[in-house]
Amino acid sequence: MNAPSYGQRTARLLQLLRTSTETDCDAAWIIKPENRRYLSGFTAEDTQLTESSGALLISDNDRWLVTDSRYTLAAESEAPSFSVYTVKKNFVEDIPDFTHHLSFSHLGFEEDYLTWDLHRKTAEKLAELSPPVTLTPLKGMVDHMREIKEVWEIEALEKAADMISKILDEVIGDLKPGVTEKNVAWQIECLAREAGAEGLSFPSIVASGPNSALPHAVPSNRKIQPREPIILDVGVRLNGYCSDITRTVFLGEPDDAFKNIYRTVLHAQRSALGQINPSVQSTLVDAIARNIIADAGFGAYFGHGLGHGVGLATHEGPRLGPGKAIQLQIGNVFTVEPGIYLPGKGGVRLEEMVVLEAEGPRILTKNGQFYDF
C-alpha cells in the first residue's frame, strides 16, 4: 500500500479554490479532524469539540499547521509537508502573531464544523488585521474531495472491511441463546483489538428481539433468544479508515412474518445493488429499495436513508436517500443498507459496503451470513 501524497491533495484543494464558482476564497482553514488528516497526515483527534488539536492554513504561499505544545512533536513528525506553528495562548489569541507570515484575504472555513462562537471570535480578530482577512464558507470542498477515493484508500477500506467481515463470522458462529447484547458487543471489541484495529469505527449495535426495532439501539443486558431477529451493525477502524457492515441473524428458524421481512430487505438490497452504476443518481438507487419495501407493505417501517459514504469518517458523503439527488461517481465508497422495523416486535437490516467502479459496484464486505428463506 503506497502512502498518500499530501502535496498533491493540497495542490488539488488550491486548484479547487481558484476555480470554484460556489465559494470565493484564496485560502482554507481546516479544523475538521478527518479533513485535517486527509490533507496533512496529522492523525490527532479532537478530544472535544472545543478542544482542537490543530488547524491547517493553506494558501498558494502557506502550508501551516497551527497546534499547541501538546501536539508539536507529533505534528512535526506526521505532517512534514507543513510548517508547524505552536500557539502561545490559543488559535484566536495568536492570530496577530502568526498571520504576518500569511498572504491571503479570503479565508475559507468548514461551515458544518466550526462553531458559531469560534467563527465570531476568529472573524473579529481577522478583521483587525491590516489588510483585514474575511471568513467565507468552504461549502464542503474538502469533504467533497474525500468522496472520490484514491486507489490506496480503497485498499485501506477493503482491509478494514475484510477485518470486520471475519470478526462478524466468528461472532455469529459463537452466538448462543442467553448471552447478553453487551456480551456480544464486548466480544466484537476484543476481537477488533486482537486483530490490530485502532478500535471500532462506531459503537457496535447488537439489538435483539424488540430492541432490533430501534435502528440506533445501544447494547443492553437483554439476553438473546431463539427465533428472534438479532441485528449486528459493526465496524472497525484500521489505519484511519472505517468499515461498516450489518447482518441480521436468527438462532433457530423465525416465524413466517420475519422470514417475509428478511426476504423483502434482502431483495431490496440486491435490487438496489444491481442498479448502481457510474451514471446513476443516488435518489434512484434509494427509490429502488424503498419501492420494493413499500410494495411489500412495509413503506412506513423504513425510516432512514439507504446508505452513506465511508472513509476516514464512518458517515460521510455521498448520502443515498430520498432527499437530495447526487450523481454517483467512480471511486465512491458507500453502504447499501435497507431495513424494516416493526415497533415492539423487531427489525431486519442488511448492509454492505461497496466501491463504485467503472463496471459497477464491488462489494468490499465479504461475509456470507445470509438466509435463503
Next chain:
Amino acid sequence: MNAPSYGQRTARLLQLLRTSTETDCDAAWIIKPENRRYLSGFTAEDTQLTESSGALLISDNDRWLVTDSRYTLAAESEAPSFSVYTVKKNFVEDIPDFTHHLSFSHLGFEEDYLTWDLHRKTAEKLAELSPPVTLTPLKGMVDHMREIKEVWEIEALEKAADMISKILDEVIGDLKPGVTEKNVAWQIECLAREAGAEGLSFPSIVASGPNSALPHAVPSNRKIQPREPIILDVGVRLNGYCSDITRTVFLGEPDDAFKNIYRTVLHAQRSALGQINPSVQSTLVDAIARNIIADAGFGAYFGHGLGHGVGLATHEGPRLGPGKAIQLQIGNVFTVEPGIYLPGKGGVRLEEMVVLEAEGPRILTKNGQFYDF
C-alpha cells in the same frame, strides 16, 4: 443514590433565563449531549457533530424533546418530563410544523456547540415564522449550571473515581518491563468493562520514556523500560459520570534528575491543594503550582493549565489556568494536575480529582501510588 430532578433543573434554567443580565432569551434550544442529558435524562450520544440525536426546547410553556424516528422510543422512556416530537425530515425543515406549539420569541442557543451552518439555516427558518423568532447565544448558561454538582452527582463522580483508582492499582501492580503501552491501555479498557463501566471517559494515555514528554501521547507499540517515567492518565465513565486520574510510575529507581522533577510536581500539586477553598480564585491556585515549578527551574516545561472540571463531560468548567480568573465554589468537582515535560527525555504528571466542600477540597481519587523520593 437518588435520581436527579429534571423538573427542578429546567425550572432553574427558566429562572436563570428570566433573570440573566448576560443574555436575553425566553427559551432555550439545547443540543449539546451533556446538557441535553443533564436537563432531560435522555442519554443518547451524537454519533457525529452533524448527526444530532435530539434537541430540547424549553420555555415557560414548553418542554419538547425533538428527535427522529431512530430515537423516539428511547426518548419517551428516558425523558418522561418532556413531550417527544419526532421530526418528519429534520430539525430545521420541521420547524414550521412543530413551532405552532411554541410560545417564545428569543430562543437561546449553545454558541460553543452549534455549528455556523446550522445556526444560519435555523435562523432563516425561525425568521419566517409569524411572529418571527430570533436566536441569541446562551453564554454557557447550562454549562455553568453543571459546574455546581448536586449531592447525588458527587456520589456518582466518587463511584467513577473509586473504580478507576482501583483499576490503576491493579494495572500498576502488573506493570513489567517489555509490555507495550498499547498492552497496558488495553488492560485498562478490559478492567473498566469488567468492573461495569460504560467505557473509558477518554482514550487512555500510557506514555513511557520520551513519549511521556507528550502531554497527549497516544499509546504506541513502545515497550516500557526500567527506570524511565511512565505516565498513566486514565478514567472511566459510570452512569454517565466521568473520572480522571494520572499517576507517573517508574519500574526501578529513576535517576536523580527525574527524582527531582517528580518531587517538584508532587510538591506543586500538594501546595495547590492546600490553598484551595471556597473563596479562592482559580488563577491563584494555578499560580501556586506554577510558581513552585518555575522556581525549580522548569517554568518552560509546564505548558498546560492546572486543571479542569469533571462531570458528565471529562473536560468542563471550572478551568484552572493562568488565564481567566474564576471564583471556585462549593460543589465544584475538578482536577489538579501539574506536570513537567522535557522534550526527548520524558515527563511527570500527577492528577487528582477533588470536590470543593465548605472545609476545603476532598480528594475523590483514592490511589496511593506515590513515591517518597
